[in-house]
Amino acid sequence: MNPELQRNLWLEASPFRLALIAGLVLLAFAASSVAPPAFATPSRAALALYWFFAVLWGTRSAALSVVAEIRERTWDGQKLSSIGPWEMVWGKLFGATAANWFGALLCLPFILWPAARDTGVIPALTYGVILLALGVFAQAVALLSSLVLIRRNTGNWRLDTFLCQVAGIVAAFTYYSLWSSVSAFERSGASTLDWWGQAFNLSSFHLVSLLVFLGWALVGCWRAMRAELRVTNGPYVWLAYLFYSAVYSAGFESWMGRQLPWDSHGAAAKLALASLTVLASTYGMAFLEPKDTVRLRWLGEQAGVGRLYRVFLALDCWMLSYAVTLAAGLVLALLWMAGNPVSSLMVLAMLGFLTRDVAIFVLMQSRAGGKGDFAALAMLGALYLLLPTVLNGLGLRGLDFLFLPVGLLGVIAGWSEGVACAYLALRRIAR
Numbered sequence: 001m002n003p004e005l006q007r008n009l010w011l012e013a014s015p016f017r018l019a020l021i022a023g024l025v026l027l028a029f030a031a032s033s034v035a036p037p038a039f040a041t042p043s044r045a046a047l048a049l050y051w052f053f054a055v056l057w058g059t060r061s062a063a064l065s066v067v068a069e070i071r072e073r074t075w076d077g078q079k080l081s082s083i084g085p086w087e088m089v090w091g092k093l094f095g096a097t098a099a100n101w102f103g104a105l106l107c108l109p110f111i112l113w114p115a116a117r118d119t120g121v122i123p124a125l126t127y128g129v130i131l132l133a134l135g136v137f138a139q140a141v142a143l144l145s146s147l148v149l150i151r152r153n154t155g156n157w158r159l160d161t162f163l164c165q166v167a168g169i170v171a172a173f174t175y176y177s178l179w180s181s182v183s184a185f186e187r188s189g190a191s192t193l194d195w196w197g198q199a200f201n202l203s204s205f206h207l208v209s210l211l212v213f214l215g216w217a218l219v220g221c222w223r224a225m226r227a228e229l230r231v232t233n234g235p236y237v238w239l240a241y242l243f244y245s246a247v248y249s250a251g252f253e254s255w256m257g258r259q260l261p262w263d264s265h266g267a268a269a270k271l272a273l274a275s276l277t278v279l280a281s282t283y284g285m286a287f288l289e290p291k292d293t294v295r296l297r298w299l300g301e302q303a304g305v306g307r308l309y310r311v312f313l314a315l316d317c318w319m320l321s322y323a324v325t326l327a328a329g330l331v332l333a334l335l336w337m338a339g340n341p342v343s344s345l346m347v348l349a350m351l352g353f354l355t356r357d358v359a360i361f362v363l364m365q366s367r368a369g370g371k372g373d374f375a376a377l378a379m380l381g382a383l384y385l386l387l388p389t390v391l392n393g394l395g396l397r398g399l400d401f402l403f404l405p406v407g408l409l410g411v412i413a414g415w416s417e418g419v420a421c422a423y424l425a426l427r428r429i430a431r
Contacts, residue, residue: 002087004078008095012061013102021103025049029110046110051172053103054135059168062139063146063161065096066228070150085225093136093143093221104135126207133210134172140217142168147224148288152373171217175210196251209248216241238317242281242324246274268335275328275347279354282325285318286358287373291365296429322358326351342407349405352414359421366428 032045069075083091094101108128116124145164191202219241223233250270302311329351336344360379364372383403391399401409 002083002091002095004083004088004091005095006091008065008091009098012096013098017099018102021053021099022106025103025106042110043114046107050104050107050111050131050135053100053107054131055138055169055172058097058100058104058135058139059142059165059172060161061097061100062093062142062168063164065092065143065146066150067146067161067164079229085229085231086222088229089143089218089221089225093139097139101135108132130175130207130210133214134175137210137214137217138168138172140168140214140221141171144217144220144224147221147228150228151224151290152288153290175206194255197254212244216244232313234313235315235320238320239324242278242321245277245281246324246328249277250274268332268340271328271332271335275325275332278321278325278328279350282318282321282354282358285316285321286361287377289316289318291316291318291362291372293366293429296362300426300429318358318361322354325354329354345408345411346405349401349407349410349414352411352416352418353405355418356414356421359418359425363421363425363428366425 028045028049029042032040032042035041066075069078078088108131111131112124112128115127142164145167146160149160149164192199193202193205194200195205219237223237226233250273253269253273256269256273299311299314302314329347333344333347333351336347357376357380361373361376364376364379366372367375388400388403391397391403400406402413404410405414
Protein backbone atom coordinates (compact mmCIF):
# COMPACT_ATOMS: atom_id res chain seq x y z
CA MET A 1 0.00 0.00 0.00
CA ASN A 2 1.05 3.57 -0.61
CA PRO A 3 2.85 4.53 2.64
CA GLU A 4 1.49 8.08 2.56
CA LEU A 5 -2.07 6.78 2.15
CA GLN A 6 -1.52 4.26 4.94
CA ARG A 7 -0.15 6.91 7.28
CA ASN A 8 -3.09 9.22 6.63
CA LEU A 9 -5.55 6.38 7.14
CA TRP A 10 -4.03 5.71 10.56
CA LEU A 11 -4.26 9.39 11.46
CA GLU A 12 -7.65 10.32 10.01
CA ALA A 13 -9.70 7.12 9.97
CA SER A 14 -9.37 6.08 13.60
CA PRO A 15 -12.10 3.73 14.91
CA PHE A 16 -13.29 6.37 17.37
CA ARG A 17 -13.71 9.02 14.67
CA LEU A 18 -15.47 6.60 12.32
CA ALA A 19 -17.83 5.59 15.11
CA LEU A 20 -18.67 9.22 15.81
CA ILE A 21 -19.40 9.84 12.13
CA ALA A 22 -21.58 6.72 11.88
CA GLY A 23 -23.47 7.78 15.01
CA LEU A 24 -24.05 11.27 13.62
CA VAL A 25 -25.36 9.86 10.33
CA LEU A 26 -27.71 7.43 12.08
CA LEU A 27 -29.05 10.14 14.38
CA ALA A 28 -29.69 12.43 11.40
CA PHE A 29 -31.53 9.66 9.56
CA ALA A 30 -33.58 8.80 12.63
CA ALA A 31 -34.56 12.44 13.17
CA SER A 32 -35.48 12.92 9.50
CA SER A 33 -37.57 9.74 9.42
CA VAL A 34 -39.88 10.96 12.23
CA ALA A 35 -40.02 14.56 11.00
CA PRO A 36 -42.91 15.78 8.82
CA PRO A 37 -42.25 14.93 5.12
CA ALA A 38 -42.57 18.58 4.17
CA PHE A 39 -39.77 19.45 6.57
CA ALA A 40 -37.26 16.64 6.07
CA THR A 41 -36.93 13.15 4.61
CA PRO A 42 -34.09 10.62 4.95
CA SER A 43 -33.07 11.16 1.30
CA ARG A 44 -32.87 14.95 1.74
CA ALA A 45 -30.94 14.55 4.97
CA ALA A 46 -28.58 12.12 3.24
CA LEU A 47 -27.97 14.57 0.37
CA ALA A 48 -27.29 17.44 2.79
CA LEU A 49 -24.90 15.26 4.83
CA TYR A 50 -23.15 14.09 1.66
CA TRP A 51 -22.43 17.68 0.66
CA PHE A 52 -21.25 18.40 4.19
CA PHE A 53 -18.86 15.43 4.34
CA ALA A 54 -17.59 15.40 0.74
CA VAL A 55 -17.56 19.12 -0.11
CA LEU A 56 -17.70 21.40 2.92
CA TRP A 57 -15.58 19.31 5.29
CA GLY A 58 -13.72 17.37 2.60
CA THR A 59 -12.30 20.47 0.95
CA ARG A 60 -10.95 21.67 4.29
CA SER A 61 -9.30 18.31 4.96
CA ALA A 62 -7.75 18.30 1.48
CA ALA A 63 -6.50 21.88 1.87
CA LEU A 64 -4.98 21.03 5.26
CA SER A 65 -3.30 17.83 4.04
CA VAL A 66 -0.08 19.67 3.21
CA VAL A 67 -0.58 22.93 5.11
CA ALA A 68 -0.88 21.05 8.40
CA GLU A 69 2.40 19.26 7.66
CA ILE A 70 4.10 22.62 7.16
CA ARG A 71 2.67 24.03 10.39
CA GLU A 72 3.82 20.95 12.31
CA ARG A 73 7.27 21.09 10.64
CA THR A 74 7.04 17.57 9.20
CA TRP A 75 6.73 18.49 5.52
CA ASP A 76 10.47 18.82 4.90
CA GLY A 77 10.98 15.28 6.15
CA GLN A 78 8.28 13.98 3.84
CA LYS A 79 9.82 15.75 0.85
CA LEU A 80 13.09 13.94 1.56
CA SER A 81 11.38 10.53 1.53
CA SER A 82 11.31 8.18 -1.45
CA ILE A 83 7.59 8.73 -2.09
CA GLY A 84 7.00 10.00 -5.61
CA PRO A 85 4.80 12.95 -6.59
CA TRP A 86 1.83 10.90 -7.77
CA GLU A 87 1.89 8.62 -4.71
CA MET A 88 2.10 11.71 -2.52
CA VAL A 89 -0.88 13.30 -4.31
CA TRP A 90 -3.34 10.47 -3.99
CA GLY A 91 -2.02 9.54 -0.56
CA LYS A 92 -2.85 13.09 0.58
CA LEU A 93 -6.04 13.46 -1.46
CA PHE A 94 -7.72 10.23 -0.41
CA GLY A 95 -5.91 9.61 2.86
CA ALA A 96 -6.51 13.01 4.48
CA THR A 97 -10.18 12.82 3.46
CA ALA A 98 -10.73 9.18 4.44
CA ALA A 99 -13.05 10.03 7.35
CA ASN A 100 -14.97 12.44 5.12
CA TRP A 101 -15.50 9.78 2.49
CA PHE A 102 -16.58 7.28 5.13
CA GLY A 103 -19.43 9.59 6.12
CA ALA A 104 -20.23 10.48 2.50
CA LEU A 105 -20.38 6.86 1.39
CA LEU A 106 -22.70 6.03 4.29
CA CYS A 107 -25.10 8.65 2.93
CA LEU A 108 -24.91 7.54 -0.68
CA PRO A 109 -27.24 4.46 -0.47
CA PHE A 110 -29.94 6.57 1.20
CA ILE A 111 -29.71 8.99 -1.75
CA LEU A 112 -29.62 6.43 -4.56
CA TRP A 113 -32.19 3.90 -3.31
CA PRO A 114 -35.18 6.32 -3.48
CA ALA A 115 -33.86 7.62 -6.81
CA ALA A 116 -33.65 4.09 -8.25
CA ARG A 117 -37.18 3.37 -7.04
CA ASP A 118 -38.61 6.55 -8.60
CA THR A 119 -36.59 7.01 -11.81
CA GLY A 120 -34.83 3.71 -12.47
CA VAL A 121 -31.46 2.13 -11.81
CA ILE A 122 -29.46 3.75 -14.63
CA PRO A 123 -30.36 7.38 -13.77
CA ALA A 124 -29.70 6.67 -10.09
CA LEU A 125 -26.26 5.17 -10.82
CA THR A 126 -25.44 8.09 -13.11
CA TYR A 127 -26.37 10.50 -10.35
CA GLY A 128 -24.15 8.56 -7.96
CA VAL A 129 -21.22 8.95 -10.36
CA ILE A 130 -21.95 12.68 -10.52
CA LEU A 131 -21.92 13.02 -6.74
CA LEU A 132 -18.66 11.09 -6.43
CA ALA A 133 -17.03 13.13 -9.21
CA LEU A 134 -18.18 16.41 -7.65
CA GLY A 135 -16.71 15.42 -4.29
CA VAL A 136 -13.34 14.39 -5.73
CA PHE A 137 -13.30 17.48 -7.98
CA ALA A 138 -13.90 19.85 -5.05
CA GLN A 139 -11.20 18.19 -2.95
CA ALA A 140 -8.71 18.12 -5.83
CA VAL A 141 -9.24 21.85 -6.48
CA ALA A 142 -8.72 22.57 -2.77
CA LEU A 143 -5.50 20.51 -2.71
CA LEU A 144 -4.26 22.14 -5.92
CA SER A 145 -4.98 25.61 -4.53
CA SER A 146 -3.07 24.82 -1.35
CA LEU A 147 -0.04 23.57 -3.29
CA VAL A 148 -0.06 26.76 -5.39
CA LEU A 149 -0.28 28.99 -2.33
CA ILE A 150 2.48 27.04 -0.57
CA ARG A 151 4.86 28.05 -3.35
CA ARG A 152 4.00 31.68 -2.62
CA ASN A 153 5.11 31.15 1.02
CA THR A 154 2.77 33.77 2.46
CA GLY A 155 2.85 32.36 6.00
CA ASN A 156 -0.87 33.13 6.49
CA TRP A 157 -1.82 29.46 6.70
CA ARG A 158 -5.26 29.96 8.24
CA LEU A 159 -6.30 32.42 5.56
CA ASP A 160 -4.74 30.28 2.85
CA THR A 161 -6.61 27.19 4.05
CA PHE A 162 -9.89 29.09 4.04
CA LEU A 163 -9.27 30.41 0.52
CA CYS A 164 -8.42 26.92 -0.74
CA GLN A 165 -11.56 25.53 0.86
CA VAL A 166 -13.63 28.27 -0.79
CA ALA A 167 -12.04 27.44 -4.17
CA GLY A 168 -13.06 23.79 -3.82
CA ILE A 169 -16.60 24.66 -2.73
CA VAL A 170 -17.05 27.09 -5.62
CA ALA A 171 -15.79 24.42 -8.05
CA ALA A 172 -18.38 21.93 -6.76
CA PHE A 173 -21.30 24.35 -6.64
CA THR A 174 -20.60 25.39 -10.23
CA TYR A 175 -22.55 22.28 -11.24
CA TYR A 176 -24.96 22.21 -8.31
CA SER A 177 -27.77 24.12 -10.01
CA LEU A 178 -27.97 21.46 -12.73
CA TRP A 179 -27.51 18.39 -10.55
CA SER A 180 -29.04 19.23 -7.19
CA SER A 181 -31.26 16.15 -7.58
CA VAL A 182 -31.94 13.30 -9.99
CA SER A 183 -35.02 15.09 -11.31
CA ALA A 184 -32.94 18.22 -11.99
CA PHE A 185 -30.40 16.10 -13.86
CA GLU A 186 -33.18 14.56 -15.96
CA ARG A 187 -34.70 17.97 -16.71
CA SER A 188 -31.33 19.22 -17.94
CA GLY A 189 -31.27 16.27 -20.32
CA ALA A 190 -34.28 17.70 -22.14
CA SER A 191 -32.24 20.78 -23.13
CA THR A 192 -29.54 20.99 -25.76
CA LEU A 193 -26.35 23.01 -26.04
CA ASP A 194 -24.68 24.05 -29.28
CA TRP A 195 -20.94 23.43 -29.14
CA TRP A 196 -18.79 23.68 -32.26
CA GLY A 197 -21.98 23.74 -34.32
CA GLN A 198 -23.26 20.44 -32.90
CA ALA A 199 -26.27 20.01 -30.60
CA PHE A 200 -25.36 18.11 -27.42
CA ASN A 201 -27.54 16.87 -24.59
CA LEU A 202 -27.01 19.40 -21.80
CA SER A 203 -26.72 16.91 -18.93
CA SER A 204 -24.34 14.64 -20.87
CA PHE A 205 -22.22 17.61 -21.98
CA HIS A 206 -21.81 18.89 -18.43
CA LEU A 207 -21.10 15.40 -17.09
CA VAL A 208 -18.32 14.84 -19.61
CA SER A 209 -17.01 18.36 -18.92
CA LEU A 210 -16.95 17.64 -15.21
CA LEU A 211 -15.01 14.40 -15.67
CA VAL A 212 -12.51 16.05 -18.02
CA PHE A 213 -11.94 19.00 -15.68
CA LEU A 214 -11.58 16.53 -12.81
CA GLY A 215 -8.81 14.85 -14.79
CA TRP A 216 -7.11 18.20 -15.36
CA ALA A 217 -7.41 19.04 -11.65
CA LEU A 218 -5.67 15.77 -10.75
CA VAL A 219 -2.97 16.47 -13.34
CA GLY A 220 -2.57 19.94 -11.83
CA CYS A 221 -2.14 18.44 -8.35
CA TRP A 222 0.49 16.07 -9.73
CA ARG A 223 2.43 18.89 -11.41
CA ALA A 224 2.19 21.13 -8.35
CA MET A 225 3.43 18.29 -6.16
CA ARG A 226 6.31 17.68 -8.56
CA ALA A 227 7.28 21.34 -8.22
CA GLU A 228 7.04 21.11 -4.43
CA LEU A 229 9.25 18.00 -4.43
CA ARG A 230 11.75 19.83 -6.66
CA VAL A 231 11.04 17.71 -9.73
CA THR A 232 11.27 19.62 -13.00
CA ASN A 233 8.02 20.22 -14.87
CA GLY A 234 8.23 20.67 -18.60
CA PRO A 235 6.03 23.07 -20.58
CA TYR A 236 4.07 20.51 -22.59
CA VAL A 237 1.36 19.65 -20.06
CA TRP A 238 0.51 23.32 -19.49
CA LEU A 239 0.50 23.97 -23.22
CA ALA A 240 -1.86 21.02 -23.63
CA TYR A 241 -4.16 22.48 -20.99
CA LEU A 242 -4.12 25.87 -22.71
CA PHE A 243 -4.98 24.20 -25.99
CA TYR A 244 -7.83 22.27 -24.39
CA SER A 245 -9.26 25.30 -22.59
CA ALA A 246 -9.02 27.38 -25.77
CA VAL A 247 -10.79 24.73 -27.86
CA TYR A 248 -13.40 24.20 -25.13
CA SER A 249 -14.26 27.91 -24.86
CA ALA A 250 -14.12 28.51 -28.62
CA GLY A 251 -16.80 25.87 -29.16
CA PHE A 252 -19.39 28.04 -27.38
CA GLU A 253 -19.29 30.58 -30.23
CA SER A 254 -22.15 28.79 -31.99
CA TRP A 255 -24.27 28.94 -28.82
CA MET A 256 -23.43 32.59 -28.16
CA GLY A 257 -24.36 33.46 -31.73
CA ARG A 258 -27.93 32.44 -30.90
CA GLN A 259 -28.13 33.88 -27.39
CA LEU A 260 -26.31 37.20 -27.86
CA PRO A 261 -26.04 39.84 -30.62
CA TRP A 262 -22.75 38.32 -31.80
CA ASP A 263 -21.44 40.32 -34.74
CA SER A 264 -18.77 38.10 -36.16
CA HIS A 265 -19.18 34.36 -36.59
CA GLY A 266 -16.66 31.86 -37.78
CA ALA A 267 -12.95 31.59 -37.13
CA ALA A 268 -12.48 35.11 -35.78
CA ALA A 269 -15.23 34.79 -33.17
CA LYS A 270 -13.94 31.38 -32.05
CA LEU A 271 -10.40 32.72 -31.82
CA ALA A 272 -11.68 35.70 -29.81
CA LEU A 273 -13.20 33.39 -27.19
CA ALA A 274 -10.05 31.28 -27.10
CA SER A 275 -7.93 34.41 -26.73
CA LEU A 276 -10.03 35.62 -23.79
CA THR A 277 -9.53 32.25 -22.09
CA VAL A 278 -5.74 32.24 -22.41
CA LEU A 279 -5.72 35.96 -21.48
CA ALA A 280 -7.46 35.10 -18.20
CA SER A 281 -4.96 32.30 -17.57
CA THR A 282 -2.09 34.76 -18.11
CA TYR A 283 -3.37 37.15 -15.46
CA GLY A 284 -4.22 34.29 -13.10
CA MET A 285 -0.83 32.60 -13.33
CA ALA A 286 1.04 35.93 -13.25
CA PHE A 287 -0.60 36.53 -9.89
CA LEU A 288 -0.34 33.00 -8.47
CA GLU A 289 3.10 31.85 -9.56
CA PRO A 290 6.26 33.08 -7.83
CA LYS A 291 8.49 35.19 -10.03
CA ASP A 292 11.89 34.54 -8.55
CA THR A 293 14.47 37.11 -9.63
CA VAL A 294 17.34 34.60 -9.49
CA ARG A 295 15.44 32.18 -11.71
CA LEU A 296 14.55 34.90 -14.20
CA ARG A 297 18.18 36.03 -14.31
CA TRP A 298 19.24 32.42 -14.95
CA LEU A 299 16.78 32.16 -17.82
CA GLY A 300 18.23 35.33 -19.32
CA GLU A 301 21.76 33.98 -19.02
CA GLN A 302 20.79 30.70 -20.69
CA ALA A 303 19.10 32.58 -23.52
CA GLY A 304 22.17 34.78 -23.90
CA VAL A 305 24.43 31.79 -24.57
CA GLY A 306 22.00 30.25 -27.06
CA ARG A 307 20.48 27.46 -24.95
CA LEU A 308 17.00 28.26 -26.16
CA TYR A 309 15.53 24.76 -25.84
CA ARG A 310 16.72 24.58 -22.25
CA VAL A 311 15.04 27.93 -21.62
CA PHE A 312 11.85 26.65 -23.25
CA LEU A 313 11.79 23.61 -20.96
CA ALA A 314 12.19 25.83 -17.90
CA LEU A 315 9.53 28.44 -18.73
CA ASP A 316 6.89 29.09 -16.09
CA CYS A 317 3.18 28.79 -16.78
CA TRP A 318 2.63 32.55 -16.84
CA MET A 319 5.35 32.94 -19.48
CA LEU A 320 3.78 30.27 -21.68
CA SER A 321 0.32 31.77 -21.24
CA TYR A 322 1.62 35.22 -22.17
CA ALA A 323 3.32 33.87 -25.29
CA VAL A 324 0.19 31.99 -26.40
CA THR A 325 -2.01 35.03 -25.71
CA LEU A 326 0.33 37.26 -27.70
CA ALA A 327 0.34 34.87 -30.67
CA ALA A 328 -3.44 34.35 -30.61
CA GLY A 329 -4.06 38.09 -30.27
CA LEU A 330 -1.86 38.97 -33.22
CA VAL A 331 -3.60 36.40 -35.42
CA LEU A 332 -6.99 37.72 -34.30
CA ALA A 333 -5.95 41.31 -35.08
CA LEU A 334 -4.92 40.25 -38.59
CA LEU A 335 -8.23 38.48 -39.14
CA TRP A 336 -10.17 41.55 -38.06
CA MET A 337 -7.92 44.06 -39.82
CA ALA A 338 -9.98 44.30 -42.99
CA GLY A 339 -13.56 43.78 -41.87
CA ASN A 340 -13.44 45.12 -38.30
CA PRO A 341 -10.52 47.56 -37.89
CA VAL A 342 -11.85 49.02 -34.61
CA SER A 343 -11.79 45.61 -32.93
CA SER A 344 -8.39 44.91 -34.46
CA LEU A 345 -6.93 48.06 -32.89
CA MET A 346 -8.54 47.18 -29.57
CA VAL A 347 -6.89 43.75 -29.62
CA LEU A 348 -3.48 45.26 -30.39
CA ALA A 349 -3.94 47.77 -27.57
CA MET A 350 -4.96 45.01 -25.17
CA LEU A 351 -1.77 43.11 -25.97
CA GLY A 352 0.28 46.21 -25.18
CA PHE A 353 -1.48 46.72 -21.85
CA LEU A 354 -1.10 42.99 -21.11
CA THR A 355 2.65 43.33 -21.62
CA ARG A 356 2.64 46.28 -19.22
CA ASP A 357 0.61 44.40 -16.61
CA VAL A 358 2.79 41.28 -16.68
CA ALA A 359 5.89 43.46 -16.36
CA ILE A 360 4.28 45.19 -13.36
CA PHE A 361 3.77 41.81 -11.67
CA VAL A 362 7.43 40.93 -12.23
CA LEU A 363 8.64 44.35 -11.13
CA MET A 364 6.54 44.41 -7.95
CA GLN A 365 7.62 40.87 -7.04
CA SER A 366 11.28 41.88 -7.27
CA ARG A 367 10.68 44.98 -5.13
CA ALA A 368 8.13 43.87 -2.53
CA GLY A 369 8.75 40.11 -2.36
CA GLY A 370 5.78 38.05 -1.19
CA LYS A 371 3.49 41.10 -1.08
CA GLY A 372 4.44 42.23 -4.56
CA ASP A 373 1.55 40.49 -6.31
CA PHE A 374 -1.01 42.28 -4.14
CA ALA A 375 0.81 45.56 -4.76
CA ALA A 376 0.61 44.84 -8.49
CA LEU A 377 -3.13 44.15 -8.18
CA ALA A 378 -3.60 47.47 -6.41
CA MET A 379 -1.62 49.25 -9.12
CA LEU A 380 -3.68 47.63 -11.88
CA GLY A 381 -6.88 48.61 -10.07
CA ALA A 382 -5.69 52.21 -10.01
CA LEU A 383 -4.71 52.13 -13.68
CA TYR A 384 -7.92 50.57 -14.97
CA LEU A 385 -10.50 52.02 -12.54
CA LEU A 386 -9.36 54.95 -10.41
CA LEU A 387 -7.41 57.03 -12.92
CA PRO A 388 -10.02 56.79 -15.74
CA THR A 389 -12.70 57.75 -13.20
CA VAL A 390 -10.67 60.78 -12.11
CA LEU A 391 -10.11 61.82 -15.73
CA ASN A 392 -13.82 61.52 -16.49
CA GLY A 393 -14.61 63.61 -13.42
CA LEU A 394 -12.23 66.32 -14.62
CA GLY A 395 -13.77 66.33 -18.08
CA LEU A 396 -10.67 64.76 -19.65
CA ARG A 397 -12.33 61.68 -21.05
CA GLY A 398 -10.29 62.02 -24.21
CA LEU A 399 -7.24 60.80 -22.26
CA ASP A 400 -8.77 57.37 -21.58
CA PHE A 401 -6.46 55.88 -24.21
CA LEU A 402 -3.63 56.18 -21.68
CA PHE A 403 -5.24 53.49 -19.51
CA LEU A 404 -7.81 51.69 -21.67
CA PRO A 405 -7.44 49.85 -25.02
CA VAL A 406 -9.28 52.30 -27.27
CA GLY A 407 -8.33 53.30 -30.81
CA LEU A 408 -4.97 53.86 -32.44
CA LEU A 409 -3.80 56.08 -29.57
CA GLY A 410 -4.56 53.19 -27.22
CA VAL A 411 -2.26 50.94 -29.27
CA ILE A 412 0.55 53.50 -29.08
CA ALA A 413 0.03 54.15 -25.38
CA GLY A 414 -0.36 50.48 -24.46
CA TRP A 415 2.80 49.34 -26.20
CA SER A 416 4.78 52.38 -25.04
CA GLU A 417 3.85 51.65 -21.43
CA GLY A 418 4.41 47.93 -21.98
CA VAL A 419 7.91 48.38 -23.39
CA ALA A 420 8.81 50.88 -20.65
CA CYS A 421 7.62 48.59 -17.83
CA ALA A 422 9.32 45.57 -19.43
CA TYR A 423 12.58 47.54 -19.63
CA LEU A 424 12.35 48.47 -15.94
CA ALA A 425 11.57 44.87 -14.97
CA LEU A 426 14.47 43.46 -17.02
CA ARG A 427 16.81 46.08 -15.61
CA ARG A 428 15.75 45.18 -12.09
CA ILE A 429 16.33 41.48 -12.79
CA ALA A 430 19.77 42.09 -14.26
CA ARG A 431 21.04 43.81 -11.11
